[in-house]
Amino acid sequence: MSLIKKILLVIGIVFIAIQFIQPAHNKSGQVLATDISKIVSIFDSVQAVLKNACYDCHSNNTNYPWYSNIQPMGWLMAKHIRQGKEALNFNAFGSYSLRRQLSKLNGIANSIKDDIMPLSSYKLMHKNAQLSTNEKTLFINWAQQSKDSLSAKN
Amino acid sequence: MKNIILSIAIAATTLAACNSNSNKSTESQNRSKDTQAKSQTDNATITTSSVADAKNTVSIKEIVSTYLQLKNALTKDNTTDAATAGTTLEAAFKNFDKTALTAAQKKTFEDVEDDAREHAEHIGKNGGNIVHQREHFEILSKDIYDLVKTFGGGQVLYKVFCPMYNNGKGAFWISEIKEIKNPYLGKAMPTCGTIKEEIK
Numbered sequence: 001m002s003l004i005k006k007i008l009l010v011i012g013i014v015f016i017a018i019q020f021i022q023p024a025h026n027k028s029g030q031v032l033a034t035d036i037s038k039i040v041s042i043f044d045s046v047q048a049v050l051k052n053a054c055y056d057c058h059s060n061n062t063n064y065p066w067y068s069n070i071q072p073m074g075w076l077m078a079k080h081i082r083q084g085k086e087a088l089n090f091n092a093f094g095s096y097s098l099r100r101q102l103s104k105l106n107g108i109a110n111s112i113k114d115d116i117m118p119l120s121s122y123k124l125m126h127k128n129a130q131l132s133t134n135e136k137t138l139f140i141n142w143a144q145q146s147k148d149s150l151s152a153k154n
Numbered sequence: 155m156k157n158i159i160l161s162i163a164i165a166a167t168t169l170a171a172c173n174s175n176s177n178k179s180t181e182s183q184n185r186s187k188d189t190q191a192k193s194q195t196d197n198a199t200i201t202t203s204s205v206a207d208a209k210n211t212v213s214i215k216e217i218v219s220t221y222l223q224l225k226n227a228l229t230k231d232n233t234t235d236a237a238t239a240g241t242t243l244e245a246a247f248k249n250f251d252k253t254a255l256t257a258a259q260k261k262t263f264e265d266v267e268d269d270a271r272e273h274a275e276h277i278g279k280n281g282g283n284i285v286h287q288r289e290h291f292e293i294l295s296k297d298i299y300d301l302v303k304t305f306g307g308g309q310v311l312y313k314v315f316c317p318m319y320n321n322g323k324g325a326f327w328i329s330e331i332k333e334i335k336n337p338y339l340g341k342a343m344p345t346c347g348t349i350k351e352e353i354k
Contacts, residue, residue: 099269103293110289 018071023078026085028060034094039101040146049139050090052128053118057084060091065125080119098154102147109143112136214301215308216246221298222330224277228291228337229344233284240277240287247271262304270297288338292325299328302353313351318343326350 036042042050056062057080068074085092088104096104111117113136118129131139220243227235247267252260273294277287302311309330317324319338327337327347334347 097265097268099265099297103269103273106289106293110286114286114289116286 021071021075022069023074025064026060026062026078026081028091030060032060032091032094034092036090036093039094040105040150043142045135045138046142049131049135052126053131055090056122056126057081058088058090059085060089080122098150102151105143105147105150109140109147112140112143213308214250214305217243217250218298218302218307218309218311218328220246221294221328224291225327225329225337226335228284228288229335229340231284231340233287234281236284236287236291237278237281240274240279240290244271244274244278247274259304263301266297266301270294270301273297284340288319291327291337292320295325295327299326302328307353311353312349313353314347315350316347318346328353 031037062077062081064077068077088108093101093104108117112131118126118131123129220239224236224239224243227233227239247270250263250267252263255263273290276290277294280286280290299313307328312329312332313326314329314334315324315326316336316338319325319336325338329335332349334345334349336344336346339346
């Protein structure tokens with residue numbers, strides 16, 4: 001066997017072997033009492049942006065594409081979701097201190113404004129996450145108004 | 155034969171790598187559970203914790219001086235120095251000895267720490283993106299203000315407000331000098347700002 005064939009064989013075996021290591025899926029289906037919708041009001045248009053552009057990595061429910069079942073794609077995704085939820089989990093928003101809630105709403109507005117979020121690698125695979133200027137303005141206004149009303153209430 | 159051994163070895167390493175990964179994720183879950191529980195109690199008590207008696211008992215000098223370094227780097231539009239100060243500030247929060255704090259003080263401190271550390275970390279990681287660093291600095295300044303009001307800054311400090319930043323929404327910062335040097339607008343508009351409060 002030539003060296004190239006040997007290398008291909010090894011790569012093939014490894015590829016098959018890693019398919020058996022599937023990360024646990026991020027899916028709970030429950031609406032928690034700590035969900036952001038219980039803290040601030042969310043209009044339908046905002047809800048659509050949240051669902052299409054944010055929730056895959058910032059909630060307890062990911063809408064998995066088919067290629068998530070192929071490794072190492074699934075691992076990469078699991079890592080993104082873990083980091084995303086650590087930074088901000090919309091389903092756990094109510095468990096944050098008021099200071100953090102205000103700070104997060106501010107950060108949400110800024111990261112959309114500065115095009116930091118959604119990540120460009122995510123937008124590449126998710127057409128719905130490519131927000132129009134209108135959607136961005138609407139979403140940023142929502143975050144800022146929510147911040148103002150939340151700080152006025154407390 | 156060689157092939158098989160080699161592929162088993164590679165498969166074993168990937169398995170091991172994957173395992174350590176999942177350990178990490180449970181660890182981080184636990185950590186986030188902890189902070190969640192913590193912040194829930196914070197919510198209930200933060201408004202009641204009295205602040206007057208806390209002054210001068212604990213020194214937050216290192217935190218304040220690192221914040222001021224960060225502020226001064228931003229006034230000079232120096233994103234690299236700002237990033238360095240951000241990382242140092244995160245460490246200052248992390249290394250702060252909370253054992254001398256009363257229960258009420260500890261709650262106030264941890265409430266601020268929870269938020270401020272994240273901002274400091276992001277400022278540290280965003281060297282080269284001064285716009286983003288300044289956005290985090292705005293909220294960080296609010297955190298530092300609350301901390302200084304609770305624990306005292308160890309020196310005379312000023313709360314300075316610039317109405318121009320943020321599309322006319324305005325923002326404040328904490329300064330050790332009376333002279334106005336704006337950290338949000340930097341060299342473009344160095345003198346925007348008025349002293350709103352002297353914190354002794």
